Amino acid sequence: MSTLAGWARFPEDDLTVATMPRVHSALDREPWLVALVSWVTYSVLGVILVSHYGVMGDALARVADAYYVLFSRDPHLASIGFVWNPLPGLLAVPLVALKDFWPALARQGVAASLVSAAFGGLAVFFFVRILKRLGIPTGLRWTVTALFALNPGVVYYAANGMTDLMMAATMLAAVDGLWGYLEERYLSDLLGSSLWLAVGFLIRYEVAFWAAIVAICLAFGLARLPLERAPTQRRRDWIDGLLVFWMAPLVSVAIVWVFLNWTIMGDALYFLQSSYGNSAQLATGTYAYAPVDAAAGNLGATLTYLIRQTLLFPPVVPGIVVLLAFGLAGRRERHVRALIVAATTLAIPLLQALLLYRGASAGWLRFFLSFIVFGFVAIAFGARLMSTNKASPLIWGSCLLLLVAGDSATYAMLGPSTPLHTESPSTFQEIAPVVAYLDAHPRPTVLTDSFRSFPIILRVQRPKQLVISSDRDFPELLARPLGQVDAFLVPRPTATGALDAVNRRYPELWEGREPWAELLADFPGGDHWRLYAIRAAPEAGAGPLAPPVSPEQVAPRRASP
Amino acid sequence: MWFDLLLPALHALRLPIPLGGTSNHFRTDVLRKVGAWDPHNVAEDADLGIRLYKAGYKTAVIDATTYEEANSRTGNWIRQRSRWVKGYLQTWLVHMRHPVALWRALGPRGFVGFQLIVGGTPLTLLLNPLYALLTTLWYLTHTGVLHSLLPPWLYYVAAVNLLLGNLAFTYTNMVAVARRNLWDMVAWTAFSPCYWTLMSVAAWKALVQLITRPSYWEKTDHGLTSAPATPGVAERGTAS
Numbered sequence: 001m002s003t004l005a006g007w008a009r010f011p012e013d014d015l016t017v018a019t020m021p022r023v024h025s026a027l028d029r030e031p032w033l034v035a036l037v038s039w040v041t042y043s044v045l046g047v048i049l050v051s052h053y054g055v056m057g058d059a060l061a062r063v064a065d066a067y068y069v070l071f072s073r074d075p076h077l078a079s080i081g082f083v084w085n086p087l088p089g090l091l092a093v094p095l096v097a098l099k100d101f102w103p104a105l106a107r108q109g110v111a112a113s114l115v116s117a118a119f120g121g122l123a124v125f126f127f128v129r130i131l132k133r134l135g136i137p138t139g140l141r142w143t144v145t146a147l148f149a150l151n152p153g154v155v156y157y158a159a160n161g162m163t164d165l166m167m168a169a170t171m172l173a174a175v176d177g178l179w180g181y182l183e184e185r186y187l188s189d190l191l192g193s194s195l196w197l198a199v200g201f202l203i204r205y206e207v208a209f210w211a212a213i214v215a216i217c218l219a220f221g222l223a224r225l226p227l228e229r230a231p232t233q234r235r236r237d238w239i240d241g242l243l244v245f246w247m248a249p250l251v252s253v254a255i256v257w258v259f260l261n262w263t264i265m266g267d268a269l270y271f272l273q274s275s276y277g278n279s280a281q282l283a284t285g286t287y288a289y290a291p292v293d294a295a296a297g298n299l300g301a302t303l304t305y306l307i308r309q310t311l312l313f314p315p316v317v318p319g320i321v322v323l324l325a326f327g328l329a330g331r332r333e334r335h336v337r338a339l340i341v342a343a344t345t346l347a348i349p350l351l352q353a354l355l356l357y358r359g360a361s362a363g364w365l366r367f368f369l370s371f372i373v374f375g376f377v378a379i380a381f382g383a384r385l386m387s388t389n390k391a392s393p394l395i396w397g398s399c400l401l402l403l404v405a406g407d408s409a410t411y412a413m414l415g416p417s418t419p420l421h422t423e424s425p426s427t428f429q430e431i432a433p434v435v436a437y438l439d440a441h442p443r444p445t446v447l448t449d450s451f452r453s454f455p456i457i458l459r460v461q462r463p464k465q466l467v468i469s470s471d472r473d474f475p476e477l478l479a480r481p482l483g484q485v486d487a488f489l490v491p492r493p494t495a496t497g498a499l500d501a502v503n504r505r506y507p508e509l510w511e512g513r514e515p516w517a518e519l520l521a522d523f524p525g526g527d528h529w530r531l532y533a534i535r536a537a538p539e540a541g542a543g544p545l546a547p548p549v550s551p552e553q554v555a556p557r558r559a560s561p
Numbered sequence: 562m563w564f565d566l567l568l569p570a571l572h573a574l575r576l577p578i579p580l581g582g583t584s585n586h587f588r589t590d591v592l593r594k595v596g597a598w599d600p601h602n603v604a605e606d607a608d609l610g611i612r613l614y615k616a617g618y619k620t621a622v623i624d625a626t627t628y629e630e631a632n633s634r635t636g637n638w639i640r641q642r643s644r645w646v647k648g649y650l651q652t653w654l655v656h657m658r659h660p661v662a663l664w665r666a667l668g669p670r671g672f673v674g675f676q677l678i679v680g681g682t683p684l685t686l687l688l689n690p691l692y693a694l695l696t697t698l699w700y701l702t703h704t705g706v707l708h709s710l711l712p713p714w715l716y717y718v719a720a721v722n723l724l725l726g727n728l729a730f731t732y733t734n735m736v737a738v739a740r741r742n743l744w745d746m747v748a749w750t751a752f753s754p755c756y757w758t759l760m761s762v763a764a765w766k767a768l769v770q771l772i773t774r775p776s777y778w779e780k781t782d783h784g785l786t787s788a789p790a791t792p793g794v795a796e797r798g799t800a801s
Contacts, residue, residue, distance in 0.1 A: 016742055018687030077717065140697070187740055234744075245735055252728045259724075265701075 010137055015230055015238045018185040031128040038149050038158075039121025046113025046159035051104065059112035059161030064454035066092035067099075067106050068470050071463050079470035082265050083274050085257075086200035088163050091115045091487060095549035106458055112161025120158025123169035123373065124149045126176045130377055133179050134384045142398055144380055146401045152411040153312065153372045160425070163203050164366045168373040170200030171210060175344055175377075178218075178246075182333045188244065198249035201257075206348050207270075211250055214340055215243050221327070221336030276451055276499055280361060286495040287362040289421050296359030306353045309368040311420065312413045315406040316371045319378030320345055326385055341381060345374035347451060363412065365420045372410060379403060430526025434489070435459045437521055437531070438466075442474040444486035444533075447477055449501040452491045469501055478505055482537040489526035506538065514538065562737035568622050575595045576674030577614035577667065579607035579652070584627035591618060599655065601776045604648020607679060611656055615666040630783055635759070637782050642763035644779040646683050647771050686764035689757065694721070727754060 001433065002032075016459055031468050066089050068079035080089045097112035104110045131141045148154060157165035177193025182187060200207035222239045230238070262268035274280065281287070291308075294301040310317055320342055327338035348370050355361035383399035386392070436462045447467040448458055457463055467477050467485055477485050478501060490510050491497035497506075508514055509532060516536035523529040564581065571578050585606065586657060595612045598605040613620060632638045656663050656675070664672045699707050734750040 015744070017740055036702070187736065190739075191736060237745035241739065241747035244748045245739055248732060248735060249728075252732070256724050 010467070015227065015234065016185065017187045024185070026114075031132070032127045034128050034145060034149070035121040035125035038124040039118055042117035042120040042155065042158040043114055045155065046117045046161065047104075048112055049156075049159050050108050050110055050113050050161070050425075054424050054427040055109035055112070055161055056160050056423065058163075059116070060090045060109035060426075060458070061454050062161070063092050063096060063106060063109045063111045063161075064450065064458050065089035066096040066111065067458055067463070068450070068468065069093055069298060070097055070466055071099075072457075072470060073464045073466065074471040074473070076470075076472070078264050078557055081470070082261050082270050083277050084271075085163075085202050085204055087199065088112070088115055088166065088304075091118075102163065109161060109458075113159055116161045116163070116166055117158050119166035119169040121167060123154065123158070123172055123544065126169065126172040126239055127373075127376070129176050130172065130179065131380060133183065136380060136384055140400075143400060144376070144403065146362075147400070147407055148373075148376045150377070151313075151407050152373055152414055155370060156414055157366065157369060162366060164264065164369045165189045167200055167204040167207060168369055169202060170196045171344055171370070172373065174200065174211075175340060178340060179337050190242070194246045194249045197246070197289070200252045201253050203248050204416060206351055208254060209351045210344065210347040211247060213343050213350070215247060217339045217343040218246075218336070219243060221339050224331040225333065225336070226331055232433075275504070280499055281496055282362060283362065284496050289363065292356060292361070292363040293359075295356040295363070297357065299357065302353050302357045304347055305356060305363065309349065309365065309420065312365060312368055312410055313406045314409050315377045315379050315402040316345060316375030318402070319375050319382055322385070322465040323378050324381035324497070326382075329530045338381060341374060341377050345370055345378060363421050365418070365422045376403065376404065380455075426455075428459065431456050431459070431523075433523045433531075434529050434531075437523070438462075445484075446487045446489050446531070447474070447481060448489035452497060452500055453489060456489075456529075473500075478502065480537065482516075485534060485536060488517065488528060488532045490532065491529055497527055540554075544556065562734050564622070564626075565737050565740055566733060571674065572620070572622050573680070574674070575670065576593075576678070577671050578610050578620040578622075579604075579679060580610040580620065581606060581647070583629055584625075591616075592800065599651075599672070602648055602651045602655065603778055604645050604652060607648055607652045611652060611667075611675060611679065614671055615663075625798075630785065632781060633785055634782070637761060637785070639763045639766065640779040641781040642760055643770065644781075646686060646764045646767035647762075649679055649683045650767065650771050651775070653683070683764055683767070685763045686757075687768060690761045690765075692719075710784040 003299065029126055037380060045250075062084070065079065065084075069075060069077055069089075070093065072079060080086050080093075092111040092115055096106050099106040102110070104505050124145065125165045128141070128145055131144060154165060173196035174193045177189045177191075177196065180189030181193065197207065197211055198212075219239055222242070223235070225235075227235060257271070258268045263268040265274075267273070291301070291305050295305045323338045323342040327335045327342055329335070349368050352361055352363065352367050356363055361367070379399055379402055383395050387395045406461070412418065414422065434456050439462075440458070442462055445465060445467060448456070449467075450468045450470060453468075457466055457468060460466065467474060471477075481488070488509065489504075490502045491500055493500065493503040493507065493510050503510060506514055506517075509517055510530055512519055514532075514534075515539050516534065517532040518535050519530060520533045521531040523531075568578055568581070591613070595609075595616045595618075598609040598612070602608045610620060632641055653675075656679075663675070667675055695707065698704070703750045731750060731753040734753050735747055738744075738750055770779075
């Protein structure tokens with residue numbers, strides 16, 4: 001007997017990492033196949049969606065970020081931007097590089113849809129794995145998977161290039177890994193979970209809040225596990241070590257992000273407080289919506305708003321109630337797993353409630369997408385708990401009915417007559433005259449803030465004709481344009497147009513009250529762009545100094561912290 | 562990390578394994594055939610590992626643990642590590658006397674592995690403080706001189722190495738202790754960069770000594786813990 005073996009210090013207790021090789025079965029191919037089919041379907045739908053109905057502003061803005069990295073006048077990686085998390089833009093870079101073969105990748109923003117479709121496939125992959133971990137019989141598993149993969153909210157956000165489902169996919173992946181570790185104690189599962197957590201942070205900041213909530217749940221649940229063979233100190237070390245292990249990649253990535261913000265933008269918290277960031281945009285009142293305004297500072301209205309959002313997928317309500325009741329009723333691993341799902345479903349909506357109460361969120365419907373994704377997990381989990389060994393037809397019948405009803409509710413809520421707060425895709429009609437003008441006048445060098453003009457930059461024939469805000473000499477050229485820049489392109493300084501760097505530097509310019517500028521062209525409609533030629537040097541000290549201008553200030557970061 | 566992750570990885574990649582000295586098992590006839598080890602080399606185990614690979618023998622890692630006392634005093638520790646680094650440098654220099662012959666003997670895969678493990682380890686340790694100094698200088702002065710020093714793409718690579726490389730290795734250490742169920746030590750692995758700094762100190766000491774006293778054996782003191790080593794207090798490491 002090797003008394004000194006590594007595990008001798010802790011005789012086989014429930015905390016020991018599993019070392020047996022895993023047994024693989026032919027069924028392991030199932031998640032891959034389903035995910036592949038979903039991925040291809042979402043990609044095709046994405047292309048159709050974008051070409052026929054227009055593209056979501058935020059999705060296009062991320063494609064534009066990727067486009068500046070390669071094709072702007074000053075190509076460099078930092079053009080990817082620092083307000084938004086970088087991964088969606090970075091993933092679009094290699095796709096945008098292929099624009100000569102398929103122009104729609106950049107011009108229509110198809111690249112964003114292809115990225116979100118890949119994460120849609122990933123969401124389905126981990127959803128199937130979670131169902132398998134629950135031990136749901138094959139036929140039922142396929143039906144539930146189909147209802148999930150075809151849920152209108154899942155399909156729409158997988159296809160439209162937004163990041164909401166991408167974030168949910170990484171959360172599913174992280175939950176799957178945590179479940180796996182709790183079930184079998186394979187460290188590789190825990191490792192996968194923590195790495196997906198870090199990927200999630202590179203997609204959306206909300207993931208950090210979610211991770212904190214789940215960590216609290218885990219600490220609570222693990223402390224209650226009946227581990228007779230593990231001494232108290234050992235159990236405490238395990239919980240501490242496990243949480244550190246799980247959160248370390250996320251925390252590291254967050255520190256790197258803050259470090260890069262500090263190094264490149266000169267402000268460690270630039271991504272939070274940039275003049276283009278969320279709070280700045282909300283302050284312009286562009287996204288005013290009565291129920292959201294009512295929620296600010298009013299707890300009752302906030303909670304009403306939160307509950308109303310469950311209309312997106314009403315079955316989430318019974319699902320959460322069952323899981324919470326079950327999770328708190330017992331102390332074993334499966335109860336911890338129930339708590340994790342309950343916390344995951346509620347964390348981001350709770351964060352939104354917090355932000356709404358503080359008047360810091362636009363409260364878009366898509367922020368509540370976890371009601372759909374984890375509502376499915378909750379219902380499947382709940383049904384599995386209630387049907388004992390054999391699949392009970394009554395329970396699974398009502399479960400499927402609930403899910404079908406949920407899908408229909410999602411469909412209704414995403415439609416044009418929804419009572420909830422949604423955004424609509426935009427087309428390129430309003431900027432077409434600006435693009436046509438610039439293409440007809442290749443000579444002048446035009447300075448513009450990509451914050452609002454990103455669709456124009458994406459569509460002009462010669463992007464290098466434009467000095468844009470991610471160019472490193474932008475602040476200098478904005479301050480001293482004479483002889484270096486021929487014209488300024490500015491949007492009407494109302495709504496988010498007021499955050500445009502040119503408008504902030506020269507607030508009177510758009511109205512035509514700057515003597516050194518001459519109106520060359522006027523493009524009414526939409527942002528009401530105007531092109532002013534620089535005829536003399538702007539007076540020294542005119543207007544406030546522009547704050548550091550960043551790479552990405554592309555589109556409105558429609559809420560979310 | 563070394564025994565649980567790195568050596569098994571080298572084994573799986575069929576790369577030469579620089580043996581660790583704690584617990585090795587040989588067939589005597591093979592040992593005689595390869596001419597045993599270089600008595601002038603202070604990391605004779607690393608040298609022997611390369612010799613065996615050259616002769617076409619396989620080194621395998623078996624699933625058993627040999628415990629030894631942790632070297633817990635800084636000065637003592639630096640002396641021990643400096644001997645290892647000096648030995649790696651010696652091994653690299655000796656085998657690289659005839660690079661073409663070495664290439665033929667090790668094969669392309671083995672040659673690359675040899676460069677990375679035996680050459681790369683001391684090189685990284687020696688270069689780390691210089692790079693850290695350059696980076697610090699840039700942050701303090703933002704001087705443009707550094708921009709003109711190297712091509713821009715190299716800075717992207719360097720930034721990835723600095724940020725992701727260090728994090729990945731730190732996290733690998735974390736994985737290694739968790740695999741051993743040493744959950745109480747997980748958080749401490751975050752201090753890996755401090756450990757690497759001490760390694761660099763040892764590496765520079767080794768480089769100087771390689772020239773001044775090439776075959777001098779820096780003796781490591783043992784018996785630092787007075788009480789008999791209890792299971793679990795002991796850590797893995799390579800022998801002195």
